[in-house]
Structure formats: structure tokens, C-alpha cells
Amino acid sequence: MDARIVQELRAIVGPRGLITSAEELHTYECDALTNFRVMPLGVLLPESTEQVQSILRVCHRERIPFVARGAGTGLSGGALPVENGIVISLTRMNRILEIDLPNARVVAEPGVVNLDITGRVSPQEYFYAPDPSSQSVCSIGGNVAENSGGAHCLKYGFTTTHVLGLEVVLPDGTLVHLGGKSLDAPGYDLAGVFVGSEGTLGIATKVILRIVKRPECVHTLLAAFPSTNEAGAAVSDIIAAGMLPAAIEMMDNLAIQAAEAAVHANYPDCGALLLVELDGPVAEVQYLMTHVNEICRKNGAWEIRVAQSEAERALVWKGRKAAFAAMGRISPNYIVQDGVIPRTALPQVMSEIDRLSKEAGVRVANVFHAGDGNLHPLVLYDRRIAGQEAAAEALSYKILEICIAAGGSITGEHGVGEDKKRAMSKMFSEPDLQTMQRVRCAFDPLQLSNPTKLFPTPRLCGEKPGKYVAHPLETAGIAERF
Amino acid sequence: MDAGVSSRSMQNIAAFEDAARAIVSAEYVRTASVGDAVRGVQPRLVVEPGSAQELAKILKLANDAALAVIPRGGGTKLAWGNPPQRADIVLSTARLNAVLEYTWSDLTVTVEAGCTIKQLRETLAQIGQRLALDPLWPSPATVGGVLSTNDSGALRLRFGSLRDLIIGVTLALPDGTLAKSGGKVVKNVAGYDLPKLATGALGTLGIITSATFRLHPLPQETCTISCLARDVREAQRLVLAVQNSKLAHSALQIRFVESMQPQIDVLFEATQAGLTAQVEQLKLILAPSAVIDPGSAVWNARQELYSAAKDNESGSTLAKISVLPARIAEAFEILSAPAANRTRCNAVMQATGLGSVHLEGTPAALADVLKTLRAKLEAMGGSVMIAHPPSAMPALDAWGDPGDALPLMRAVKQQFDPKSTLNPGRFVGGI
Numbered sequence: 001m002d003a004r005i006v007q008e009l010r011a012i013v014g015p016r017g018l019i020t021s022a023e024e025l026h027t028y029e030c031d032a033l034t035n036f037r038v039m040p041l042g043v044l045l046p047e048s049t050e051q052v053q054s055i056l057r058v059c060h061r062e063r064i065p066f067v068a069r070g071a072g073t074g075l076s077g078g079a080l081p082v083e084n085g086i087v088i089s090l091t092r093m094n095r096i097l098e099i100d101l102p103n104a105r106v107v108a109e110p111g112v113v114n115l116d117i118t119g120r121v122s123p124q125e126y127f128y129a130p131d132p133s134s135q136s137v138c139s140i141g142g143n144v145a146e147n148s149g150g151a152h153c154l155k156y157g158f159t160t161t162h163v164l165g166l167e168v169v170l171p172d173g174t175l176v177h178l179g180g181k182s183l184d185a186p187g188y189d190l191a192g193v194f195v196g197s198e199g200t201l202g203i204a205t206k207v208i209l210r211i212v213k214r215p216e217c218v219h220t221l222l223a224a225f226p227s228t229n230e231a232g233a234a235v236s237d238i239i240a241a242g243m244l245p246a247a248i249e250m251m252d253n254l255a256i257q258a259a260e261a262a263v264h265a266n267y268p269d270c271g272a273l274l275l276v277e278l279d280g281p282v283a284e285v286q287y288l289m290t291h292v293n294e295i296c297r298k299n300g301a302w303e304i305r306v307a308q309s310e311a312e313r314a315l316v317w318k319g320r321k322a323a324f325a326a327m328g329r330i331s332p333n334y335i336v337q338d339g340v341i342p343r344t345a346l347p348q349v350m351s352e353i354d355r356l357s358k359e360a361g362v363r364v365a366n367v368f369h370a371g372d373g374n375l376h377p378l379v380l381y382d383r384r385i386a387g388q389e390a391a392a393e394a395l396s397y398k399i400l401e402i403c404i405a406a407g408g409s410i411t412g413e414h415g416v417g418e419d420k421k422r423a424m425s426k427m428f429s430e431p432d433l434q435t436m437q438r439v440r441c442a443f444d445p446l447q448l449s450n451p452t453k454l455f456p457t458p459r460l461c462g463e464k465p466g467k468y469v470a471h472p473l474e475t476a477g478i479a480e481r482f
Numbered sequence: 483m484d485a486g487v488s489s490r491s492m493q494n495i496a497a498f499e500d501a502a503r504a505i506v507s508a509e510y511v512r513t514a515s516v517g518d519a520v521r522g523v524q525p526r527l528v529v530e531p532g533s534a535q536e537l538a539k540i541l542k543l544a545n546d547a548a549l550a551v552i553p554r555g556g557g558t559k560l561a562w563g564n565p566p567q568r569a570d571i572v573l574s575t576a577r578l579n580a581v582l583e584y585t586w587s588d589l590t591v592t593v594e595a596g597c598t599i600k601q602l603r604e605t606l607a608q609i610g611q612r613l614a615l616d617p618l619w620p621s622p623a624t625v626g627g628v629l630s631t632n633d634s635g636a637l638r639l640r641f642g643s644l645r646d647l648i649i650g651v652t653l654a655l656p657d658g659t660l661a662k663s664g665g666k667v668v669k670n671v672a673g674y675d676l677p678k679l680a681t682g683a684l685g686t687l688g689i690i691t692s693a694t695f696r697l698h699p700l701p702q703e704t705c706t707i708s709c710l711a712r713d714v715r716e717a718q719r720l721v722l723a724v725q726n727s728k729l730a731h732s733a734l735q736i737r738f739v740e741s742m743q744p745q746i747d748v749l750f751e752a753t754q755a756g757l758t759a760q761v762e763q764l765k766l767i768l769a770p771s772a773v774i775d776p777g778s779a780v781w782n783a784r785q786e787l788y789s790a791a792k793d794n795e796s797g798s799t800l801a802k803i804s805v806l807p808a809r810i811a812e813a814f815e816i817l818s819a820p821a822a823n824r825t826r827c828n829a830v831m832q833a834t835g836l837g838s839v840h841l842e843g844t845p846a847a848l849a850d851v852l853k854t855l856r857a858k859l860e861a862m863g864g865s866v867m868i869a870h871p872p873s874a875m876p877a878l879d880a881w882g883d884p885g886d887a888l889p890l891m892r893a894v895k896q897q898f899d900p901k902s903t904l905n906p907g908r909f910v911g912g913i
């Protein structure tokens with residue numbers, strides 16, 4: 001980076017707010033998807049909205065691409081730096097600005113950790129519902145970028161359901177307010193578009209969140225089935241009976257073994273475990289839990305436990321929440337996949353994954369949000385064995401193709417980022433993708449905000465018939481014209 | 483409009499009509515009647531395409547000929563939004579009325595834009611399911627119209643609004659593109675969320691040709707409990723107390739009928755076991771106010787206000803107001819203070835902070851009251867949308883202040899509809 005620009009940026013954020021030394025920059029060269037790495041030119045740590053605006057004005061003037069970063073827990077490379085770009089880390093903007101209990105609203109800066117919102121409002125028995133597995137470290141800004149989900153979004157919805165308004169710095173440094181504390185603000189639902197845009201439309205500097213009153217009770221049932229087929233049938237029956245549990249989670253045998261090895265959750269050794277959580281008024285939950293119990297028995301569950309106290313629940317969830325990390329106990333390396341299928345396609349998709357896994361000689365453990373069809377197949381391999389990594393990657397990609405063929409999606413909650421942008425063309429046609437990019441051209445005509453992510457090929461904004469002029473992304477070697 | 487523009491536009495219409503008849507059969511292209519006027523602006527033709535592809539072709543044809551298009555579903559809410567700057571073609575979705583794919587076991591449905599809410603409800607009810615939304619006038623209102631106006635009723639408290647229920651959309655754009663976004667699964671973060679962008683856009687970005695929704699089971703049992711509050715302040719206190727409880731109610735509203743005591747209604751949807759216990763708990767919160775069981779008709783109150791405004795377009799109007807839930811009483815006090823003298827006012831306020839206010843009075847008095855109301859509510863961070871105003875009322879923008887994001891909204895419009903073909907001038911800030 002030009003010394004003059006470095007000086008200008010340092011003047012904005014102060015000497016403690018700019019990182020340029022190679023050893024410190026290594027921390028930022030990837031997010032939790034570690035197989036992609038790019039060294040940024042520099043990392044900025046702004047402490048205010050004004051500083052973010054000033055930084056983006058410089059980026060805009062100098063045509064420097066930037067990537068916003070929260071806690072760096074993303075699994076799709078959304079916070080992966082771009083070549084010749086800077087990273088803007090929002091971790092120092094971590095204040096909860098307002099807690100408004102009568103209106104059930106919280107206003108937070110993007111660097112606030114997800115679980116800290118619940119921590120602040122739990123004495124009054126409120127909570128912030130979206131609960132990605134990384135919620136003890138991941139940030140609200142990152143959740144907004146990825147539209148993060150979690151185990152309980154079956155009933156409570158996703159991040160987007162809980163974001164009412166945003167303060168956003170656009171890629172040219174302009175400050176805008178989208179949505180608001182009151183509902184149905186006049187105009188387009190740009191807050192709805194911004195959430196889940198994976199950092200490609202600007203940087204959120206304040207987030208208005210909706211919080212939820214804790215239910216009167218929460219009961220969690222754990223049922224052991226001979227295989228995922230029987231467990232899947234039970235899930236279908238629960239939904240068909242007109243129930244909307246707070247969560248329905250499934251683990252297959254390999255995932256159970258890993259969880260046992262890692263955290264000793266004392267799970268029964270079985271083909272598939274189902275975890276069903278119901279919450280709400282006590283009388284309602286008790287009545288429905290009896291019903292869920294019957295449905296599980298009818299579908300072949302041979303052991304059922306119901307956790308009612310907070311301690312019992314924590315134990316039941318322990319293995320599930322640790323499932324990804326637990327894979328280290330049974331395999332040196334693994335790929336976390338994130339696909340979605342219509343729930344009814346579960347048996348067919350599971351047997352297809354099983355067949356491909358055997359064919360490729362690569363093991364797959366399955367952990368998933370069964371209620372909404374969000375699969376997290378964990379593709380296990382050993383990098384030290386020649387050809388295994390490539391085989392695992394190929395299998396992981398094939399699983400996505402199966403999801404698309406079943407009428408599902410390439411990502412339920414981890415995002416497209418760098419990892420899946422090529423798969424976008426399998427799920428959407430070119431006109432679909434071009435239409436989405438019209439939004440991007442409105443927010444970020446120069447495509448400086450996390451460029452190269454999300455879309456397989458960028459749309460060149462503001463193309464006019466006439467003399468061909470190279471787009472800045474082309475000259476920068478980021479985009480190619482096809 | 484000068485004579486040159488006018489005659490060019492007539493030529494365009496004639497050429498458009500011929501070309502349109504080559505796309506949809508002649509019987510579905512007709513001359514517009516007085517009944518097709520939109521807030522006093524008379525369009526020339528009504529076209530009813532028979533498929534999404536036909537609709538996209540017609541839209542492109544109009545766009546190429548620089549003709550303004552008014553998308554129309556059931557036509558129940560055409561009096562929302564500002565009068566169009568231009569109106570040439572009414573593009574009706576009446577024939578796009580099929581339920582395309584109903585996967586009941588996945589709790590999802592894909593439906594064409596012209597399908598009425600009633601027809602959709604009846605289809606879903608056969609399996610004991612529903613789209614958990616209670617929009618206005620479900621018999622004529624269509625899926626596309628309800629989406630474009632972002633209409634929602636009392637059930638929003640528990641189930642959210644359309645933005646929370648829609649999971650996929652197909653849009654026809656003025657350049658003829660048919661684009662899909664979202665999908666058919668309830669959980670999906672691939673790509674930008676265009677279903678939300680289309681929701682509430684009043685058809686100014688593209689025409690929705692079909693949408694996919696997540697569904698909910700129909701409740702096993704329902705029960706409504708009502709009580710009278712001494713005054714507005716007590717009504718506010720009770721609503722916040724119910725909201726701060728652990729009850730799992732589906733709807734909660736306050737009805738203000740002229741000078742009578744405000745009435746609070748609570749809707750439960752649950753199993754019999756859950757219902758009994760919750761009603762007892764609710765009675766403790768509402769005590770000592772009188773608790774009555776008024777039946778389910780109270781949930782029509784919002785529609786009654788809108789219908790009253792629609793039926794009396796010379797001396798009344800409807801304001802959709804939005805405030806924070808804890809400031810409902812304050813909003814109502816603002817509303818009733820100046821209104822007491824010159825206008826009569828009935829209102830239903832949902833616990834979400836959204837309300838419907840029916841005002842009766844002379845056009846001049848209505849305009850005064852609305853201006854004051856809007857200024858004060860906007861200062862509180864709220865908003866006022868005006869629907870079904872009298873034609874003689876001094877012109878007031880239908881939407882109010884969209885804030886500092888207006889230039890960005892205009893940029894979005896420019897990307898989707900650069901020639902301002904769709905509903906020109908009807909949306910916020912002249913979009």
C-alpha cells in the first residue's frame with residue numbers, strides 16, 4: 001500500500017488501529033474455512049461509525065477493495081481477505097448501546113458477541129433467539145452478514161427475523177439507516193436485503209435487534225433409533241401432527257461416536273439419535289411431549305429420555321453442540337458441509353450420501369437440523385494419505401449437487417462466501433444471478449465491498465453500450481470478462 | 483403533456499395492442515374502463531396474460547414502448563400509494579391463479595401471484611395447514627397484491643409478517659427477465675434475499691409471478707378473551723403486561739371506538755390443555771378488569787375500518803400507523819386530541835405497534851389531522867401511511883419520510899426499472 005494512504009488510514013484509526021506487519025497480518029489471512037488464505041495489505045480496527053465512514057471514503061477514492069470481519073468464525077470464507085485489499089475488523093465496536101425491555105429491542109454495535117445479548121437481558125427473562133453453534137464467540141455483525149441460523153430457528157426464525165433495523169456505511173462512505181425500531185418503515189425492505197448479503201453491500205455499524213421472552217418451560221427429548229430412516233420418519237410424523245418444536249436435531253452413529261469420545265454426553269449407542277425440544281406454557285408442552293414420545297416409540301425408538309431441568313438439558317445438548325469439534329477424535333481432517341433439502345427427501349438423500357461415501361471410500365458423519373432439512377454432513381479424511389483430500393472435496397461437492405437435485409439449497413446457514421460461489425450457478429440460472437447483482441450495483445457500483453465473493457462472476461455495473469472501458473475489477477485482475 | 487408526446491404515445495399504444503394480441507389471445511387484451519382507473523388516473527388497456535412467460539413478454543413490450551404499467555391482482559388496494567404519474571397498461575395477474583406445488587409434508591407451498599388468499603386458504607385447510615397471515619379482504623385479494631402491499635393483520639404478533647413467511651419468489655422485470663430468488667426450503671441463505679425486496683415494493687421493481695411460503699399447522703383450538711380498560715393508559719399498561727408474561731398468545735390488540743372505553747382482545751391458539759391453563763393466567767393479569775368472551779368476530783375489526791374507508795371515499799380515510807409497542811397510548815392521545823373537534827376516529831392497535839385508524843371528517847380537516855399525526859409520529863420514530871383518501875383531500879404523500887436511505891432506494895429502482903415503467907410515482911419519494 002502507498003505510504004501516503006497508510007498514513008492517512010493511520011490518522012483515522014490511530015496507531016493502535018492499524019496492522020501492517022506481516023506476522024500480525026497472518027491472524028487475518030483466513031476465517032474458520034482455513035483452506036483458503038490471502039494476506040491483506042493491512043487490517044484496520046475502527047472504534048466508531050465515523051472512523052468506518054472515513055476508511056471507506058479512502059477506499060472509494062483509491063479503489064481499494066475491503067472485507068469486513070467480525071469474529072472470523074465463518075465457515076464459507078466470507079471474511080477471507082481479497083488480493084490487494086484491506087480487512088476492516090469490527091471487534092472494537094462492541095458496545096451494547098441500548099436495552100429497551102418494554103419494546104423488546106436491543107441496539108448493538110457489530111462487534112458485540114451473540115451470547116452477550118442474551119447475557120444482558122436474561123435477568124429479565126428475555127433472550128436473543130438466533131443461536132449459531134459458535135454463539136459464545138461469533139459477533140452480531142457477522143451474524144447479520146451471514147443471516148446466521150442455529151438449532152432453534154425452526155421455531156424462532158433466523159437472524160433476519162430478529163433484525164429490525166441497521167445503520168450501514170455504504171461502500172462510498174455514505175451513512176444510511178435501513179428499517180428502524182418501529183415496524184414497516186416506508187420504502188423498500190433494504191434491511192431485509194442487507195441481512196445475509198455476506199458483506200458485499202457495505203458495513204453495518206449498528207444493529208437493532210428484537211429479543212424474545214423466555215418460554216415458561218423447555219423440555220428436551222432424546223430418542224435412540226435403529227437408523228436415520230426411522231428417526232426421519234418420526235420427524236415427519238411430528239410435523240404432520242401439527243407441532244412446531246423449538247428444535248429437532250439428528251445425529252447418525254458416526255457423529256454419536258465422535259461426540260461420546262469428545263465430551264462423554266452419555267448418549268445411547270444407536271443408529272440415529274433424535275433430539276426434540278418443545279417450549280412454551282407448561283400444560284401445552286407436557287401434553288405435546290407425551291405425543292412426541294408416542295410418535296418416537298411408534299417409529300422404533302428403543303430408548304427415550306426427557307430432560308426437564310436446565311442441567312439435564314445442558315447434558316443432552318452437550319454432545320450435539322460439540323459435534324463438529326468432536327470429529328477430531330475420529331478423523332484427523334474433516335470438511336463441514338451445509339446443504340438443505342426438503343425434509344421429506346431425507347431418507348433418499350441419506351441413502352444417496354451413504355452410497356457415494358462407500359464408493360469414494362470416504363467416511364461421512366451426519367449431524368443436522370432435521371426439522372428444517374438443514375444437513376451438516378462431515379466428510380472425514382486424512383490429509384497425509386495421498387488423494388484423500390481431493391476425494392473428500394469431490395464428495396463434499398457431490399453432496400451439494402444431491403441437495404440441489406432434491407429441490408434444496410447449497411447453504412442453510414454458513415453462507416456462500418468464497419467456498420460455494422461456483423455452486424451458485426448450479427442452483428440459480430444466469431438471469432437469476434444477474435438480477436441479484438442489480439442490488440449489488442445499487443449499493444456498491446465499484447464493487448469494493450467484499451468483491452469476488454458470493455457470485456461466480458461479477459456483474460459489471462453501469463455498463464453502457466459504446467466504447468469498451470475496462471472495469472476497475474478487470475484491471476485489478478479480480479474479474480474476467482466472459 | 484404536449485400534443486407531440488400525446489400522439490406518439492397513442493401510436494405506441496396502438497402498436498403495443500397489436501403486439502400484445504400476438505402474445506396473449508385477443509380476448510385477454512381489452513380497452514380499460516372507468517372502473518380500471520387508479521386514483522383518478524385512467525389507463526388505456528387491460529392485459530391478462532396466461533403464464534409468467536407471457537406476463538414477462540407483455541411487460542417488456544410495454545417497457546420498450548415507454549408505456550407505464552400498473553400491475554394488478556384483486557384490485558382491492560389500488561387506492562394505496564400515490565396516484566401514478568402515468569398509467570397506460572393494467573397488467574392483471576387474474577389468470578395466474580394456480581397453486582403450483584403444495585408439499586404439505588414439508589410445510590411449503592408455491593403459488594401463482596393471482597391466486598386469491600381465500601383459494602389458497604381452502605387448499606391448505608384440506609390438510610389442516612395455513613399461511614399464518616390474516617390480510618384484508620381474503621376473497622378478492624391475491625397473493626401478489628398482498629405481498630406487494632405487505633399487508634398483515636393481528637397474527638403478525640406471533641407469526642411475523644410476509645417477510646418472515648415468504649421463502650422464494652419469481653419476478654418479471656421490465657426488460658423481460660424472469661428471475662427466481664430464494665427457494666423451496668424454509669432454511670436457505672444462498673444469494674440475496676429478493677423475496678424480501680419484492681415484499682412491500684408496491685410492484686415498482688418487478689411483477690411477482692409466483693411465490694413460495696412456509697406454512698403453519700391450523701390450530702387445534704382457539705379462544706379469544708377480551709376486557710375493557712378504564713382508559714388509554716390502562717390499556718397500554720395491560721398490553722405491556724401481557725407481552726411481558728410467558729403466555730404464548732397469537733394476537734393482542736386494543737380497539738378504540740370513539741368515546742367508549744378501549745377494549746383489549748387476546749387470541750390463544752393451542753391444544754385444549756394449553757388453552758385452559760393460559761386463559762386462567764391471563765385472567766390474573768387482566769384482573770380486576772371485566773373479562774368477557776366476545777367470539778372471534780373482534781378479529782375482523784381491522785378489516786371493518788379499512789372497508790369503512792374504502793366505502794366512503796368522500797369523507798373518510800385510513801391511516802396505517804406504526805409506533806413502538808410501548809407508545810401506543812401516546813400515539814392514540816395525539817390522534818384523539820385535534821381529532822376530537824373536527825374528525826371522528828376509530829382505531830385498532832396491535833401489540834406490535836402497528837395500527838389502523840379510520841378518520842371521518844371534511845377533506846380539509848382530515849388533511850390537517852394527518853399532517854399533525856405524521857409529524858409527531860415520525861418524530862417518535864414511527865410512520866403514517868395513508869390509504870383510501872378522499873379525492874378532494876389536499877394532496878398528502880401516501881408514505882411519509884423514507885429517511886436517509888431514499889437515494890439508495892432510488893438506485894435500486896434504477897437498476898430494476900430504469901425507465902420507470904412500473905407504477906411510476908406511486909411509491910416513496912416519487913419512485
